[in-house]
Every structure is written in structure tokens, then in C-alpha cells.
Amino acid sequence: MKTTTAIGYTQNLPATDPKSLISQEIELPELGPHDLLVAVEAVSVNPVDMKVRLGTPADGFKVLGFDAAGTVQEVGSAVTLFAPGDEVYYAGSIDRPGTNQRLHLVDERITGRKPATLSFAEAAALPLTAITAWETLFDRLQLTEQSTGTLLVVGATGGVGSIMLALAEVLLPQVTVIATASDDERAAWARDLGAENTVNHHEDLATQVLTLAPHGVDWLFTAHSEGQLET
Structure with missing residues (x-):
């Protein structure tokens, strides 16, 4: 039985507690038919990691992590999409041990080839943010290449917001994007990613948006909705 070093928790403790995250050697399960054994080179931390650590029972020891990038070491008997070295x-x-491990098992059918233009760290930063942005634009809002109107992205310089701006720039050519940013540097970042207009969400957001879109916006995305429903 192979083992690997993993990072997780045994108790639901606040981040300020030294025992909120611990390192532990764990056994790796046997490869399933469609499993890849990946040598993890990089992971990223998402809000869901914090929520899991605070609210999900450890059941002894729970490994954290969702996003990862690495190199395939072994493949299951039915794997057709990847080979060792990929x-x-x-x-x-969410129903398997997290990615914060030196070696990690993942189903080939939810795995992608790392873009050659990206480092492992850059690639590991993408999956959850990109999935959230894509599903919001094209599944939830049901936008298409023919869509016309105005999209307001609140908190546009965060992970999901940044990916959303980039996707809209390439795939939604007739949609005008208003992005919120908290200072000039972040506003420039949003414009570089394709936002046609920027506003400061620390000021009177409604007035700024209505100045740019007098009849209101057609679609709204906010990565942080607490306290913003009335606006």
C-alpha cells in the first residue's frame, strides 16, 4: 500500500489555532478503473476550503483541497485519456480526499491537460474559478455569442470575476461589461481583461452604474452578495 503526505484537519478549529491544519502520512487507496495517480506539483486555496474545514466533520482526518496541477504517475485499467508523464x-x-497531498487520485473524466503555456502554479489557480465563471455566464445566465446588453460584475478583480471578464471579452463580443474595482490599479486590471467600464464599489454603486447604463443592467454577477441585495 502506497502512502503520501497530506494536509488537513482533525477538528473544526479557527484558522488562528495552530492545530487547525496538520500534516499527516496517509494510505492511498487502490486505483479505480478510471483513476489517475498524480504527483501534485501545485494546489490553490479557495473559499470552499475554509468552509469545509470549519463545518465538515473530520471523521478522524480530512484532507483539504480541490484545485491541483501535477504529473500522472500511474493510470487505472480503463483509462484512455492520459498516460504516465502527462x-x-x-x-x-468533494466526495474524495482533497488535493493537498504529494500523491493524489483523481478520475480521468474530470481532468484536463495542463496548458503548456502555464506553470503548474498558474494552472492550479484556474479550475474552480474558471468553472464558476463559465457556468455562471453560459449555464445560469444562458448568454451566447449573439447576446446583447450590459453585464455588471461586482468584485470583478477577484478570481472568478477576473476569469469572467476574460471569457466575456472573447466569447461575448456584443455584451458591454461594467466591472467594479476598489482603486485605480484594480480598475486598470479590469479594463486590461476586457471590461468596457469600471466603477468603484466602495462609493455609490447604483448612481455610478446608472450613469453608465441609464436603463439598468441586463445581468448581474456578484462574488459576495452579503449586504448587496438592496443595491
Whole structure:
């Protein structure tokens, strides 16, 4: 039985507690038919990691992590999409041990080939943010290349917001994007990613938006909705 070093928790403790995250050697399960054994080179931290650590029972020891990038070491008996040596990235699965491991098992069917233009760290930063942005634009809002109107992205310089701006710039040519940013540097970042207009969400947001879109916006995305429903 192979073992690997993993990072997780045994108790639901606040981040300020030294025992909120611990390192532990764990056994790796046997490869399933569609599993890849990945040598993890990089992971990223998402808000869901914090929520899991605070609210999900550890059941002894729970490994954290969703996003990862690494190199395939072994493949299951039914794997057809990858081979040892392939560089991959993925978002993992909530019903399996997390990605914060030196070696990690993931189903090939939720795995992608790491873009050659990206480092492992850059690739590991993408999966959950990109999936959220894509599903919001094209599944939830049901936008298409023919869509016309105005999209307001609140908190546009965060992970999901940044990916959303880039996707809209390439795939939604007739949609005008208003992005919120908290200072000039972040506003420039949003414009570089394709936003036609920027406003400061620390000021009177409604007035700024209505100045740019007098009849209101057609679609709204906010990565942080607490306290913003009335606006």
C-alpha cells in the first residue's frame, strides 16, 4: 500500500489555532478503473476550503483541497485519456480526499491537460474559478455569442470575476461589461481583461452604474452578495 503526505484537519478549529491544519502520512487507496495517480506539483486555496474545514466533520482526518496541477504517475485499467508523464490539472471531487497531498487520485473524466503555456502554479489557480465563471455566464445566465446588453460584475478583480471578464471579452463580443474595482490599479486590471467600464464599489454603486447604463443592467454577477441585495 502506497502512502503520501497530506494536509488537513482533525477538528473544526479557527484558522488562528495552530492545530487547525496538520500534516499527516496517509494510505492511498487502490486505483479505480478510471483513476489517475498524480504527483501534485501545485494546489490553490479557495473559499470552499475554509468552509469545509470549519463545518465538515473530520471523521478522524480530512484532507483539504480541490484545485491541483501535477504529473500522472500511474493510470487505472480503463483509462484512455492520459498516460504516465502527462501534465494535468483539475478541480477534484468533494466526495474524495482533497488535493493537498504529494500523491493524489483523481478520475480521468474530470481532468484536463495542463496548458503548456502555464506553470503548474498558474494552472492550479484556474479550475474552480474558471468553472464558476463559465457556468455562471453560459449555464445560469444562458448568454451566447449573439447576446446583447450590459453585464455588471461586482468584485470583478477577484478570481472568478477576473476569469469572467476574460471569457466575456472573447466569447461575448456584443455584451458591454461594467466591472467594479476598489482603486485605480484594480480598475486598470479590469479594463486590461476586457471590461468596457469600471466603477468603484466602495462609493455609490447604483448612481455610478446608472450613469453608465441609464436603463439598468441586463445581468448581474456578484462574488459576495452579503449586504448587496438592496443595491
